[in-house]
Amino acid sequence: GVQVQQPVAEEYHDIIATLPCRPSMHEYQGTWILDDWLPGRMAFRRRFEARAGDVVLASLPKCGTTWLKALAFATAARDRYDPSSSGGGERRHPLRRLNPHECVPFVEVVYNAGEEAKLDAAPSPRIISTHAPYSLLPASITQSSTCKIIYISREPKDMLISLWHFINKRCKPNIIPFSDIWNSIYNDAYPESPIREHILGYWNMSKIQSDRVLFLKYEDVLRDPIKNVEKIAEFIGQPFSDAEKEAGIIESIVKLCSLENLKALATNSTGNYQRLMKEVPSESFFRKGVVGDWANYVTPDMAERMDKFLAEKFHGSGFSF
Numbered sequence: 001g002v003q004v005q006q007p008v009a010e011e012y013h014d015i016i017a018t019l020p021c022r023p024s025m026h027e028y029q030g031t032w033i034l035d036d037w038l039p040g041r042m043a044f045r046r047r048f049e050a051r052a053g054d055v056v057l058a059s060l061p062k063c064g065t066t067w068l069k070a071l072a073f074a075t076a077a078r079d080r081y082d083p084s085s086s087g088g089g090e091r092r093h094p095l096r097r098l099n100p101h102e103c104v105p106f107v108e109v110v111y112n113a114g115e116e117a118k119l120d121a122a123p124s125p126r127i128i129s130t131h132a133p134y135s136l137l138p139a140s141i142t143q144s145s146t147c148k149i150i151y152i153s154r155e156p157k158d159m160l161i162s163l164w165h166f167i168n169k170r171c172k173p174n175i176i177p178f179s180d181i182w183n184s185i186y187n188d189a190y191p192e193s194p195i196r197e198h199i200l201g202y203w204n205m206s207k208i209q210s211d212r213v214l215f216l217k218y219e220d221v222l223r224d225p226i227k228n229v230e231k232i233a234e235f236i237g238q239p240f241s242d243a244e245k246e247a248g249i250i251e252s253i254v255k256l257c258s259l260e261n262l263k264a265l266a267t268n269s270t271g272n273y274q275r276l277m278k279e280v281p282s283e284s285f286f287r288k289g290v291v292g293d294w295a296n297y298v299t300p301d302m303a304e305r306m307d308k309f310l311a312e313k314f315h316g317s318g319f320s321f
């Protein structure tokens, strides 16, 4: 018969009630997770069954997740969907009619909606995404020799400015005080904190097992998108052939996934994208997409204090922003 999915929020309610908490977050196994995300995260950790060749995109919020989803999806699906075609109908590229978050869903969102059957039904290789730290990935992913993990990091001051804009798009007219967002780095209140563990978890694995974990930086992808798309393609085992390169397919992917292009599409400039308990305006995922926008919002003193704090935090790790 048809199995009715018990809503995950209800399923994990009793466990969550025992966890350390602060406003709108609980601490689950060492990570501060937004309440909206937590039940889906727990279900992901406990129930997800990796398949050979699955590709997992991971990030902290506001580090370029949307872009990575678009680039990885367009690259992996290039045989099915021509990135250079702007035609309509059957072969119309999914990124021209759907938000990148609909092309590559967050697993937390899928579980939260009780839609895990969709994960089972998806053809291999699947591309999924998560904001989970490495330590909270399901064992079936971390113990698989064939699952591929791509992480994207971003300079934290820009990440914070991005989050502030993103949240305020939804909270109007109750603007969140900027200091609350800025201080979230100092008091481990940024979603998925501590960010040191989040970043280094993936960074260290990318050093130990470079065939399983690819570590990207938002700034690098901005500087040289072509090179980074080539990296992604090679990493997921679908390198570009010489013929593809000559035909300009990498450039087509970069163009299709560019901020200007995605932002202008009707699917991304109007309407809402249903996520967890709330609807999020589709356009809120596409803003400025530059390096150093923080300088328009904070004083040099604030920036210097933050840089120093982060340098000390990451001291000796081999990682720098």
Ligand code: A3P
Residues within 6 Å of the ligand: 059, 060, 061, 062, 063, 064, 065, 066, 067, 070, 158, 161, 162, 163, 165, 257, 258, 259, 260, 262, 285, 286, 287, 288, 289, 290, 293
């Ligand atoms: P800004 O707010 O600094 O502009 P995430 O996708 O993880 O939520 O991150 C959002 C950030 O990525 C935003 O940064 C957004 O503008 C930027 N972004 C979204 N799509 C992009 C794209 N196609 N190319 C470059 N940056 C993009």
